[in-house]
Amino acid sequence: MTATPKPKPQVPPKPAAATPEKSPGAIAMGWLHTAKFLTTAPQLHFLPALDVPEIAFVGRSNAGKSTCINTLTQQKQLAFASKRPGRTQHINLFSLGKQGVMDAVLTDLPGYGYAAVPKQDKIRWQQVMANYLVSRENLKAIVLMCDPRHGMTELDEVLLDVIRPRVQEGLKFLVVLTKADKLTRAEATKALSIAKLQAGGGEVRLFSAPKRIGVEDVATLLWDWAHPKGGVIAPMAAPLAASQADVADEPESLDEPDAA
Numbered sequence: 266m267t268a269t270p271k272p273k274p275q276v277p278p279k280p281a282a283a284t285p286e287k288s289p290g291a292i293a294m295g296w297l298h299t300a301k302f303l304t305t306a307p308q309l310h311f312l313p314a315l316d317v318p319e320i321a322f323v324g325r326s327n328a329g330k331s332t333c334i335n336t337l338t339q340q341k342q343l344a345f346a347s348k349r350p351g352r353t354q355h356i357n358l359f360s361l362g363k364q365g366v367m368d369a370v371l372t373d374l375p376g377y378g379y380a381a382v383p384k385q386d387k388i389r390w391q392q393v394m395a396n397y398l399v400s401r402e403n404l405k406a407i408v409l410m411c412d413p414r415h416g417m418t419e420l421d422e423v424l425l426d427v428i429r430p431r432v433q434e435g436l437k438f439l440v441v442l443t444k445a446d447k448l449t450r451a452e453a454t455k456a457l458s459i460a461k462l463q464a465g466g467g468e469v470r471l472f473s474a475p476k477r478i479g480v481e482d483v484a485t486l487l488w489d490w491a492h493p494k495g496g497v498i499a500p501m502a503a504p505l506a507a508s509q510a511d512v513a514d515e516p517e518s519l520d521e522p523d524a525a
């Protein structure tokens with residue numbers, strides 16, 4: 266007697282592998298990675314007029330502006346970062362945009378407040394920067410980099426006064442508390458609450474380049490600001506909780522010279 270062959274079980278066809286949806290942070294980081302050097306100029310009137318949103322990084326010399334731009338764009342030497350304060354001496358523009366289509370610009374500005382700079386140069390630079398912040402037409406957002414170990418300096422306060430009318434007209438404003446890896450948890454919490462009071466309604470985030478604190482969070486904010494209509498409405502990762510998880514328990518010794 267021959268056994269009736271068992272019918273083979275029907276195996277349902279495998280569904281095509283679904284492409285995992287990118288998180289807002291990943292989209293923002295991909296966009297920032299497209300950054301390319303666009304141009305450099307000693308003063309506002311040498312810059313090309315642009316009609317895409319521009320996001321400027323400002324702050325005290327040595328605060329970490331250039332490092333922040335390099336970290337966000339995932340490029341080691343796009344902006345000049347250096348242990349020597351005063352490394353950035355021109356207004357440097359970097360274009361952003363997928364498929365070579367520029368849709369925004371990042372600006373790295375020289376820092377202020379470095380004691381070794383001659384007085385005349387300081388005054389000249391403060392005028393160049395104030396002129397840029399007040400008159401640059403496509404300026405959409407300002408990122409004020411602040412080392413929380415020094416807090417906001419008098420010059421930071423002057424800058425806040427200069428931009429206040431534009432912030433009231435809708436200019437976006439973010440205070441980035443840099444070098445968060447140097448802070449204890451308690452210091453980070455304190456720095457955040459003080460900066461929130463000083464930022465007058467602007468955003469505040471902790472940031473560390475080596476520990477990657479706040480990187481995707483800041484990236485997402487910039488992406489949203491540069492793409493207000495089609496932008497992903499980012500569910501902002503709770504900055505305090507996420508960032509503090511990475512904050513050191515004890516501060517390390519300082520390894521870079523400080524501007525006076």
Ligand SMILES: Nc1nc2c(ncn2[C@@H]2O[C@H](COP(=O)(O)OP(=O)(O)OP(=O)(O)O)[C@@H](O)[C@H]2O)c(=O)[nH]1
Binds near residue numbers: 327332350447473
């Ligand atoms: N520990 C630590 N050091 C940092 C961080 N960001 C920047 N630095 C260091 O701070 C120093 C100054 O960084 P820059 O990015 O050149 O600062 P800047 O604000 O562009 O300075 P200027 O161009 O002079 O205005 C360098 O030694 C950096 O390595 C950070 O998140 N953590």
Ligand SMILES: [Mg+2]
Binds near residue numbers: 375
């Ligand atoms: Mg710099």
